[in-house]
Amino acid sequence: MNKTAANTHSHVKEPLIRIVKRDGLKLSKLVLVYVGAILLAMIIGCILLASMGVNPFKFYEKMLTIGVVGNAFPYKCFEGYIKLFTPLLIVSVALSLAFRMKFWNVGGEGQFIVGALVAGWISAIIGESAPSFLVLILMSLGGAIAAGFYGSIASVLKVKFGTNETLMTLMLNYIALYLIMFFGETKADWNILLNEDSARPIFKTFFENAWMPVIKIGSFSLNISLIIAFVITALIFVYLKKTKQGYELSVVGDSISTANYAGMKTGRIIIRTVFISAFLIGLAGAFYVSTAHSLSTSVTNDVGWTGVIVAWLSKLNTLAIVVTSALISILRYGCTQAAAEFASVDSHFADLLQGIILFSVLACDFLTRFKVIINLKRRKSHE
Amino acid sequence: MAAEYAIELKNINKSFGSVAANKNISIGLRRGEILALLGENGSGKTTLMNMLSGIYKPDSGSIFVDGEEVLINSPEDSKRLGIGMVHQHFKLVEKFSAADNIWLGAEKTGLFLKKSRYKKIEEMASRFGFEIDASKLVSNMSVSEKQTLEILKVLYYGANIIILDEPTAVLTVQEIRKLFSVLRKMKEDGHSIIIITHKLDEVMDISDRVAVLRKGEYIDTVNTADTNQQQLTELMVGKKIDLNIERVKTEKKLPLLEIRDLTVNNDENAVAIDHVNFYIRGGEILGVAGIAGCGQKELCEAIAGLRPVQSGMIIHEGENIIGWTPKKIIEKGISMSFIPEDRLGMGLAPSLSIIDNMLLKKYNDSKGIFVDRVQGKADADRVIKELSVVTPSANTPVRLLSGGNVQKVLLGREISSGPNVIVTAYPVRGLDINSSYAIYDILNAEKRKGTGILFVGEDLDVLLALCDKIMVLCHGKVMGIVHAHKTTKEELGLMMTGALDYNDEKAFGIAKDSRINEKTEAGGEPNE
Amino acid sequence: MNNEALGIFINFLFSIVVYSIPLLYGTVGEIITEKSGSLNLGVEGTMAIGGVAGYIIGCSTNSVTVGILAAMLFGALCGLVFSFLTVTLQANQNVTGLTMTTFGLGVYFFIGNGLASSGKWPIMTEHSAIINSWEAKIPFLSNIPIIGKILFSYNIFVYLAVIIAIVAYLYMKYTKMGLKMRAIGENPAAADSLGVNVIAYKYIHIMLGSAIMGIGGLYMGLNLGGSFEGSTCWINGYGWIAIALVIFAGWNTAYAILGTLVFGFFNTLQVYNTDLAYAFPNVLGWLSKIPPHLFKALPFIITAIVLVAASIRKKKNPNEPSACGINYYREDR
Known part of the structure; x- marks a missing residue:
């Protein structure tokens, strides 16, 4: 009995690195960590760019200034930026609603497409005859409601049967994608979305009544949908913080059994919230086609995916979403601007860089939750 | 054989974030003894022991095995040093067989899984005096079977220092007795044992010495033979405390909540509550005793309207509330609070x-x-x-x-x-003594106001002291309802395992002055 | 049935296998990952990176073997990034996986467009060894009429995938390492307490799974003739279907073989719909009237239906790893 166990154990050393949980970080340090993460990613991007034979600093300069510098029509850059930023803001805010209930709606792409498609269809029917404001309202409402119902497929199934909503909304994305491709590539009498004058199937340009109005500030046109996007964001902020529905949402998201226990109709709350989420995404889709004046099979610009990432990066905080989506839009829009100048860089560099930034943020996020202790004086068990 | 201690901890510190869980603790376990580690919930017992099992690493301090300083960086190191721990929340893979749960950590057993492992494990078990079915899945095991498996696991890996974390919390009186005889036998075989607990009678029963922790600090170690429960309580709590829970006397009132022939299913659609009858009067505390998971949760949820009822009636002040929404039931004055294991x-x-x-x-x-x-x-x-x-x-x-x-x-x-009816399950789960007494006081105050209380508890001592009557559940059936001042822990223990069943001897659970009348009965099934 | 119709039908059966195999790589890779306790939603990106790397390196060395090894290596590198972030740095698995997809597609297009725009994108038909091994058949056996075509005329990737699926099944069921790996997927704390090196096991299996996904990516590229389009990725959503197929196959790599065949069937219909309608005008004539987009959407529609059906069945699959998707940190309380 009791053989000296320590003898067989003589090489154990204390580990060099230890990881310990921490309570949380001050805001200033938090910002520092994230800035560090972005810098780290940019440095990796630098190396990549340099290896492509591109001067990374020139590229970054172009990117971060979204192409304004040295441009004869700088206001066009702002307009292009807003065109990208507006849908991203609305979609990210909308997704954060569903995410707050731990409903992983990754179906932003599909819901956006459905919204855009229905809005396009409505504009094709009534765009010529009806007054502009009516066309715009019907387009927005039609697109939003259709997207709302499309999103509800996943939520109703989730509530009724517990169907995995992540995979479900994913599949719905692809189904919507092939749907819009079907409309875009099928020449037929019934297909009023296509340009009649073209032999090849292409989407036609909207009637002018269906164009999103702009406010002229000099030569710069401020798109009304940007203002509406900010109003929506503010309303959602109040909705979450102050209303009963917002309260229900946070209880359901925090503990579904507690919500049941309190007598809340949790299924209804989930379906309602996901409807609102998808409704807003569809609205963004309608706004977008009305701003672009036409449909396209690549109408989403990956906004459904980027929105997931923005919402998560912002920790579902509405105000943080405004900042993050503005920054990500700079990255994405700036990248296409810069890529246009440097022939050897593909515009997909934005995806790549975004991926690296996120990896880097995910890695640095670790520092906000854990402390790393480096132990240089490692003790041995048996000396 | 130089060192006095099989294992010794010196000046151990450990904190989580800003919370210091262990402050400068030093204790030693002698060879071949049973040391009780006593302390309230949150006093740092489990944290301390997890540093021996390799799950935590101390921030500072040293550990000696057989007088030699060792480092325990991982459970693997701990295993190699001959330390084995039976955790309170069993570390078992539910979908695996008993044998595979042990085999998992076995070294030098070849690349492939062979059928012979079942036999090897069974032989090993019988060598230590246990009869087990090595191919039985853990998910099909009772709590005490799981615990036996955990002990076997520890023994299989040749541990001679064995730590048990609150091993009795989930066992009945009879099972505890069996466990203690196993521990005594292990001690005779030369194992050194640490048992974590906060139950004083068990400390007095099983241990040779007692080490007491309070709020993360080491207080003292005493010989069990030289101490008593009152002194241990003082060491543990830090002040003199009245150990008696008051049983408030109230006037007999009409039944407030009557349960008739209630059958409820669990999440897997198996019967969880099986034709149950009982009633609660105003100003009365009815205790519910039973092994964990024998229908307590389903009963509480059914009363609160959170779970569909298969058959039977739930009568509140003469009104059948079956089919009501949770919201309406809340408004009617029934409050339910259930503290689950994760407490939140x-x-x-x-x-x-x-x-x-x-x-x-x-x-x-x-x-x-x-x-x-x-x-x-x-x-x-x-x-x-x-x-x-x-x-x-x-x-x-x-x-x-x-x-x-x-x-x-x-x-x-x-x-x-x-509310006029309070259903509360495990309200003192995980609380220290002072907080527990605060909760009992709250319940007694409500009782004085004439509220009817259903108290689902874990600790039989508490149930015996606080409640007026105790209903015992076993696999969803009521084994009997007994007066708390007339019964004993042994009787309750036998009823909990189903060894004692009063169903055949006398009728219970239906009040003579029942408020169920023809009108309400029309909705449910007649019972008598 | 005339000879021409029979030929078309046999070609159809043949194609089912050809189209289902890339999914098998993705599914088996993901099952290995999930069984060891990690949910990797980055299959799409991992397949894209593995595929493009394997293709370029394979072509430039004119060797399929090197191509496969490169696809595995780069797949495994994606797995390494995923493991480092989720296992060591405890990052959220869902977000890390989604990011891997964005990143992977970014890399795919970045490299592909970069090479294509400078005319350096390798053309498959110019690489004899690759074409030869792509078209190589099992000697003798493949000459047997009908059966030879249906069973023995595939390229090596098909047989490799089936072998990997079966070996993975045996590994998980009958080996000690498999037992440990499954234990980690069920209850990492239990495995850890018995001295199983949870971190190492997770790294190994995530990387192994990703390496297998990488081969699938290469296969998809080769099957498309290695042509690079600036807008559509080779993988085109199949990584996501692979994730859904894991549920369909019940976390069993042997069942995954059958599961992928079902999807291969619908996938093949979109290519063979007009041929089949032509060969069997009476029975299948309607096939030619269905728009091709519906066929393209079919695998996704079927997956959605399978998901719903699986959830209606209510009872949880006992093979589903309980701790999948949850990070393990030993000191968690």
């Missing part, structure tokens, strides 16, 4: 503030679309004051509070709604 699962939203949690059941009572947080703040402040909840502010998220304060918030909210 049902009844509270952990990330929300105390204020928001106060509003949980009445946020919809105010007019308009906005939540009335002024009302919530007033409620929160009152509960914080009346029940002396320790919190930085009413805006603090509930999950940041300590266990006792969380439970005070929950009970405080339930009581402030002025």
Whole structure:
């Protein structure tokens, strides 16, 4: 009995690195960590760019200034930026609603497409005859409601049967994608979305009544949908913080059994919230086609995916979403601007860089939750 | 054989974030003894032992095995040093067989899984005096079978220092007795044993010495033979404390809640509550005893309207409430609070503030679309004051509070709604003695007001002292309802395992002055 | 049935296998990952990176073997990034996986467009060894009429995938390492307490799974003739279907063989619909009237239906790893 166990154990050393949980970080340090993460990613991007034979600093300069510098029509850059930023803001805010209930709606792409498609269809029917404001309202409402119902497929199934909503909304994305491709590539009498004058199937340009109005500030046109996007964001902020529905949402998201226990109709709350989420995404889709004046099979610009990432990066905080989506839009829009100048860089560099930034943020996020202790004086068990 | 101690801890410190769980603790385990590690919940016993099992690493301090300093970086190191721990929450893979759960860590057993492993494990078990079915899946095992498997696991890997964390918490009196005889035998075989517990009678029964921790600090080690329960309590709590729970006397009132022939299914659609009859009078505490998971949760949820009922009646003040929405049942004055094992699962939203949690059941009572947080703040402040909840502010998220304060918030909210029936399950789960007594006082105060209380408990001593009557459940069936002042722990233990069943001997569970009349009965099934 | 119709039908059966195999790589890779306790939603990106790397390196060395090894290596590198972030740095698995997809597609297009725009994108038909091994058949056996075509005329990737699926099945069921790996997927704390090196096991299996996904990516590229389009990725959503197929196959790599065949069937219909309608005008004539987009959407529609059906069945699959998707940190309380 009791053989000296320590003898067989003589090489154990204390580990060099230890990881310990921490309570949380001050805001200033938090910002520092994230800035560090972005810098780290940019440095990796630098190396990549340099290896492509591109001067990374020139590229970054172009990117971060979204192409304004040295441009004869700088206001066009702002307009292009807003065109990208507006849908991203609305979609990210909308997704954060569903995410707050731990409903992983990754179906932003599909819901956006459905919204855009229905809005396009409505504009094709009534765009010529009806007054502009009516066309715009019907387009927005039609697109939003259709997207709302499309999103509800996943939520109703989730509530009724517990169907995995992540995979479900994913599949719905692809189904919507092939749907819009079907409309875009099928020449037929019934297909009023296509340009009649073209032999090849292409989407036609909207009637002018269906164009999103702009406010002229000099030569710069401020798109009304940007203002509406900010109003929506503010309303959602109040909705979450102050209303009963917002309260229900946070209880359901925090503990579904507690919500049941309190007598809340949790299924209804989930379906309602996901409807609102998808409704807003569809609205963004309608706004977008009305701003672009036409449909396209690549109408989403990956906004459904980027929105997931923005919402998560912002920790579902509405105000943080405004900042993050503005920054990500700079990255994405700036990248296409810069890529246009440097022939050897593909515009997909934005995806790549975004991926690296996120990896880097995910890695640095670790520092906000854990402390790393480096132990240089490692003790041995048996000396 | 130089060292006096099989294992010795010196000046151990460990903190989690800003919370210091262990402060400069030094204790030693002698060879071949059973050392009880005594302390209240949250006193740092498990944390300390997890540093021996390799799950935590101490921030500072040293550990000696057989007088030689060792480092334990991982469970693997711990295993190699001959230390084995039976954790309170069993570390078993539910979908694996008993044999595979042991085999998992076995070294030098070849690349492939061979059928012979079942036999090898069974032989090993019988060598230590256990009969097991090595191919039985853990998910099909009872709690005590799982515990046996955990002990076998430890023995298989040749541990001679064995740590058991609250091994009796889930066992019946009879099973505890069996466990203790196993431990005594292991001690005779030369094993050194540490048993973590906060139950004093068990300490007196099994241990040779007792080491006491309080709030993360080491207090003292005493010989069991030289001490008594009162002294141990003082060491543990830090002050003299009256160990008696008061049983308030009240006048007999009419039944408030009557359960007739109730059958409820669990999540897997198996019968969880099986044709149950009982009733609660106003000003009465009815205790519910039973092994964990024998229908307590389903019963509570059925009463609160959270779970569909298969058959039977739930009569509140003469009205059958089956099929009512949870909301309506709350409004009728039935309050249910259930503290699950993770303590935050049902009844509270952990990330929300105390204020928001106060509003949980009445946020919809105010007019308009906005939540009335002024009302919530007033409620929160009152509960914080009346029940002396320790919190930085009413805006603090509930999950940041300590266990006792969380439970005070929950009970405080339930009581402030002025219920006439309180259903409460495990309200003192994980609490220290002082907080527990605060909760008992709250319940007794409600009882004095004439509220009927259903108290689902774990600790038989508490049930015996606090309740008027105790109903014992076994696999969803009522084994009997007994008067708390007339019964014993042994009797309850036998009923809990189903060895004693009063169903054939006498009728119980139906009040002579029942408020069920023809009208209500029309809705349900007649019982008599 | 005339000879021409029979030929078309046999070609159809043949194509089912050809189209289902890339999914098998993705599915088996994901099952290995999930069984060891990690949910990797980055299959799409991992397949894209593995595929493009394997293709370029394979072509430039004119060797399929090197191509496969490169696809595995780069797949495994994606797995390494995923493991480092989720296992060591405890990052959220869902977000890390989604990011891997964005990143992977970014890399795919970045490299592909970069090479294509400078005319350096390798053309498959110019690489004899690759074409030869792509078209190589099992000697003798493949000459047997009908059966030879249906069973023995595939390229090596098909047989490799089936072998990997079966070996993975045997590994998980009958080996000690498999037992440990499954234990980690069920209850990492239990495995850890018995001295199983949870971190190492997770790294190994995530990387192994990702390496297998990488081969699938290469296969998809080769099957498309290695042509690079600036807008559509080779993988085109199949990584996501692979994730859904894991549920369909019940976390069993042997069942995954059958599961992928079902999807291969619908996938093949979109290519063979007009041929089949032509060969069997009476029975299948309607096939030619269905728009091609519906066929393209079919695998996704079927997956959605399978998901719903699986959830209606209510009972949880006992093979589903309980701790999948949850990070393990030993000191968690």
